[in-house]
Amino acid sequence: MTKLGPKKDKYDKILLMYSGGLDTSCMIKWLQENYSAQVYTFTADLGQEFADPSRFKVIEEKAYKLGVMKHFTKDLKEAFVKDYIFPTIKANGLYQGIYPLSTAVGRYLIAIEAVKIAKKEGINVLAHGCTGKGNDQIRLNITAKAHAPEMEILQPIIEWNMGRDEEMKYAKMHDIPISKQNKKYSTDENLFGRSCECDILEKPEIEPPEDSREWTIAPEKAPDIPEYIWINFEEGIPVGSNGENMNSVELIGKLHNIGCKHGVGRIEHMEDRAIGLKSRETYEVPAALMLIKAHKDLEKYVCTKHENSFKTIVDQRWTELAYEGLWIDPLRDALEAFINEVNRKVTGSVKIRLFKGSAEIVARESPYGLYDLNLATYETKSTFDQTLSYGFIPIWGMQSELGFLIKKKIGQFKRN
Numbered sequence: 001m002t003k004l005g006p007k008k009d010k011y012d013k014i015l016l017m018y019s020g021g022l023d024t025s026c027m028i029k030w031l032q033e034n035y036s037a038q039v040y041t042f043t044a045d046l047g048q049e050f051a052d053p054s055r056f057k058v059i060e061e062k063a064y065k066l067g068v069m070k071h072f073t074k075d076l077k078e079a080f081v082k083d084y085i086f087p088t089i090k091a092n093g094l095y096q097g098i099y100p101l102s103t104a105v106g107r108y109l110i111a112i113e114a115v116k117i118a119k120k121e122g123i124n125v126l127a128h129g130c131t132g133k134g135n136d137q138i139r140l141n142i143t144a145k146a147h148a149p150e151m152e153i154l155q156p157i158i159e160w161n162m163g164r165d166e167e168m169k170y171a172k173m174h175d176i177p178i179s180k181q182n183k184k185y186s187t188d189e190n191l192f193g194r195s196c197e198c199d200i201l202e203k204p205e206i207e208p209p210e211d212s213r214e215w216t217i218a219p220e221k222a223p224d225i226p227e228y229i230w231i232n233f234e235e236g237i238p239v240g241s242n243g244e245n246m247n248s249v250e251l252i253g254k255l256h257n258i259g260c261k262h263g264v265g266r267i268e269h270m271e272d273r274a275i276g277l278k279s280r281e282t283y284e285v286p287a288a289l290m291l292i293k294a295h296k297d298l299e300k301y302v303c304t305k306h307e308n309s310f311k312t313i314v315d316q317r318w319t320e321l322a323y324e325g326l327w328i329d330p331l332r333d334a335l336e337a338f339i340n341e342v343n344r345k346v347t348g349s350v351k352i353r354l355f356k357g358s359a360e361i362v363a364r365e366s367p368y369g370l371y372d373l374n375l376a377t378y379e380t381k382s383t384f385d386q387t388l389s390y391g392f393i394p395i396w397g398m399q400s401e402l403g404f405l406i407k408k409k410i411g412q413f414k415r416n
């Protein structure tokens with residue numbers, strides 16, 4: 001039988017995917033102590049500096065203070081947007097209709113980059129700070145293994161069996177600084193959103209407290225006057241706003257700021273994790289929500305009802321793969337072939353009204369829109385020949401009417 005868990009008691013070198021938070025900071029010490037290993041750390045810049053631009057320097061200093069051999073910070077913002085956020089927008093990726101996959105898709109890029117660094121440094125053991133209960137472990141492990149089957153992946157949190165309270169003690173014992181937020185919540189941030197869980201959020205019957213939100217203003221405190229913004233798309237990809245082309249990272253930043261100001265993108269979710277646990281999660285995803293809503297609206301405008309109906313099914317399947325850790329599955333490529341084909345005509349602009357927590361689509365325009373004013377108008381000048389209805393309705397309803405009659409007949413037999 002294969003032994004589950006770590007294969008050895010001692011490792012030479014381990015590359016730890018390091019966020020600078022409580023778990024992975026304790027982990028540096030723990031890996032050094034338990035496996036006598038030289039620990040290397042890697043932090044991915046996926047745009048977390050929305051909250052604090054200097055944080056990557058602080059993370060690096062913290063890593064060296066805890067005795068790591070070498071720390072790597074990689075600016076992956078452009079790649080994150082191009083290869084992960086754009087596909088999510090094109091697939092209208094909202095897991096269970098609510099969560100825009102912000103943490104989920106970031107994990108794949110982190111795993112791939114960690115493998116690259118490890119290979120370059122001659123390291124064949126990776127470690128990360130995921131518990132054995134969540135989705136992130138699945139995403140990181142499957143992706144890393146697929147790209148480097150020879151790599152061993154350690155999950156110290158499963159091994160050390162410390163609760164958050166014990167971690168806190170361990171941190172104090174080893175002089176590991178704990179930030180205020182760290183004390184309470186487990187968070188993850190990138191360009192596309194902020195996830196927050198643990199502490200009081202674990203009680204689904206209690207409304208998330210204000211201190212669990214860091215980006216967005218409370219909707220009741222948002223400006224009393226609505227603000228409008230147009231988002232411009234080309235082939236399903238957001239390219240600018242209010243008619244002005246922008247670099248995609250900047251555009252997301254712009255949407256983020258305006259969304260936060262109006263309290264947009266606060267999500268509270270009773271979520272089904274891949275492993276079957278239900279968990280209570282909260283998110284702040286102002287830019288993601290605006291982008292996906294706007295994209296979906298524009299797509300619906302330029303597609304036929306048949307395309308729209310089938311796209312919903314494809315999107316849902318894509319979203320589940322992306323959520324459940326199966327980014328590498330060839331099914332994603334196949335689904336994306338369809339998604340990209342449909343998105344070739346998703347070009348145009350969508351106008352959003354931001355007001356006290358809501359981001360409402362109020363208008364759209366596209367050279368490929370299938371709406372035809374001449375046909376649709378209720379004015380007398382309409383070119384739509386209404387007499388065609390006399391023929392259409394009986395044919396359209398024919399089979400359903402037959403079925404209805406049979407249903408009635410069966411009902412009568414049953415009664416006898």
Ligand code: ARG
Nearest residue numbers: 103104135186187188195281
């Ligand atoms: N439930 C979300 C997901 O699976 C967010 C996970 C957030 N992770 C965290 N460490 N707080 O994608």
